[in-house]
Amino acid sequence: MRKLRTLLVTFVLMYICLLPVGAAEGDFVVSLEIGNPIMRVNGIETEIDPNRGTKPIVVDGRTLVPIRAIIEGLGGRVLWIEETETVVLILNDEQIQLNIDEKTALVNGKEKSLDVEPRVINERTMIPVRFVAEGLGLGVAWDDDSQTVFVVKNSFEHEEYERLMKAVPEYFGVARVEINGNKPFFEDYEIIGASFEYYGQLDGIGRCDVGFASVGKDIMPTTPRGSISSVTPTGWQSVVYRGVIDGDYLYNRCHLIAHQLTGENANKRNLITGTRYLNIEGMLPFENKVFDYIEKTGNHVMFRSTPVFSEGNLVADGVLLEGYSVEDKGEGICFCVYCYNVQPGVRVDYSTGDSTFVGTSFDVYRTPSGKRYHSNPDCGGRNSYGTSIEDAQNAGLTPCQKCVK
Numbered sequence: 001m002r003k004l005r006t007l008l009v010t011f012v013l014m015y016i017c018l019l020p021v022g023a024a025e026g027d028f029v030v031s032l033e034i035g036n037p038i039m040r041v042n043g044i045e046t047e048i049d050p051n052r053g054t055k056p057i058v059v060d061g062r063t064l065v066p067i068r069a070i071i072e073g074l075g076g077r078v079l080w081i082e083e084t085e086t087v088v089l090i091l092n093d094e095q096i097q098l099n100i101d102e103k104t105a106l107v108n109g110k111e112k113s114l115d116v117e118p119r120v121i122n123e124r125t126m127i128p129v130r131f132v133a134e135g136l137g138l139g140v141a142w143d144d145d146s147q148t149v150f151v152v153k154n155s156f157e158h159e160e161y162e163r164l165m166k167a168v169p170e171y172f173g174v175a176r177v178e179i180n181g182n183k184p185f186f187e188d189y190e191i192i193g194a195s196f197e198y199y200g201q202l203d204g205i206g207r208c209d210v211g212f213a214s215v216g217k218d219i220m221p222t223t224p225r226g227s228i229s230s231v232t233p234t235g236w237q238s239v240v241y242r243g244v245i246d247g248d249y250l251y252n253r254c255h256l257i258a259h260q261l262t263g264e265n266a267n268k269r270n271l272i273t274g275t276r277y278l279n280i281e282g283m284l285p286f287e288n289k290v291f292d293y294i295e296k297t298g299n300h301v302m303f304r305s306t307p308v309f310s311e312g313n314l315v316a317d318g319v320l321l322e323g324y325s326v327e328d329k330g331e332g333i334c335f336c337v338y339c340y341n342v343q344p345g346v347r348v349d350y351s352t353g354d355s356t357f358v359g360t361s362f363d364v365y366r367t368p369s370g371k372r373y374h375s376n377p378d379c380g381g382r383n384s385y386g387t388s389i390e391d392a393q394n395a396g397l398t399p400c401q402k403c404v405k
């Protein structure tokens with residue numbers, strides 16, 4: 001019987017794969033409250049199951065929802081195979097197959113077990129929402145106070161690229177610039193006071209999309225950072241410019257959402273080819289600020305990190321970083337900055353990741369840990385590297401008494 005079932009499902013899926021998958025672009029937040037037949041899709045109230053009053057329920061500590069509304073709300077598709085009582089959920093490249101009253105499901109072809117089996121109640125298929133959301137690569141948050149589950153999908157559309165880059169000046173010697181008056185672009189319905197993390201799907205040439213999270217203490221890592229060297233982001237090259245760059249290496253595997261915030265290691269949806277300068281001078285100060293704030297307050301911070309690629313390029317031009325503290329409505333954390341994926345002294349070919357040394361025309365020199373900047377690279381010592389005076393001052397360094405006039 002099982003073999004027949006698998007065969008049948010495989011046949012149906014083969015057929016389905018030939019059909020164009022429906023438009024699934026864009027940003028969605030779907031929220032459902034236990035016992036409430038009304039859900040919200042991007043802030044707009046709508047009946048979960050028109051005229052039938054179907055409500056999300058809790059079974060053994062798991063939230064079960066009528067799944068069709070959510071998946072279709074997110075632009076995906078739901079198929080019901082009557083003979084085998086199989087539900088197939090399709091969203092972009094992800095696929096989940098569940099059977100009624102069975103605790104084993106197929107997530108992208110791999111067997112996974114569920115704590116609570118899918119069931120039919122009042123002729124509606126009720127499925128554990130977290131299992132499905134995570135299997136489909138979606139973000140999922142549970143707010144205990146309001147008994148509400150949030151399902152999140154986010155992406156950066158190419159049309160947004162043109163608009164954003166109009167607001168970004170050419171690199172002029174500072175690691176980052178404020179965009180949109182330093183106000184993040186979050187919609188009201190995207191601001192969620194319960195932790196989740198979401199990493200967008202890689203595009204057709206393997207490039208990362210957004211990293212998006214409501215960072216809370218409960219998802220911060222409790223173990224040290226693991227190895228990330230198994231991931232090869234687009235444009236990656238291992239290349240050294242000794243004496244020019246802090247740490248010598250031009251590129252780092254740069255987390256969209258830092259390990260210290262969500263604990264992600266070798267997640268290929270969260271690592272891009274970033275210059276040392278982008279990593280350390282551009283992004284790190286903001287990641288540290290968010291980390292310190294959450295440690296101190298226990299509040300949540302909405303955090304979105306968007307790598308911005310020009311058409312066809314393998315290396316991002318830069319990263320748009322947005323942050324907003326939820327509970328105090330942005331009083332503690334509120335920023336919207338563009339960090340340049342550049343390296344002073346080196347020219348990067350963004351289409352390939354190739355690079356060339358273009359000479360040291362640095363304003364000043366510093367070391368990774370020193371408190372002063374220098375005019376004379378030898379004065380700072382062995383680990384000196386060049387930087388702009390603005391970056392040195394932004395990093396809180398003061399002029400060396402000996403060599404800076």
Ligand SMILES: [Zn+2]
Nearest residue numbers: 374379400403
């Ligand atoms: Zn000096």
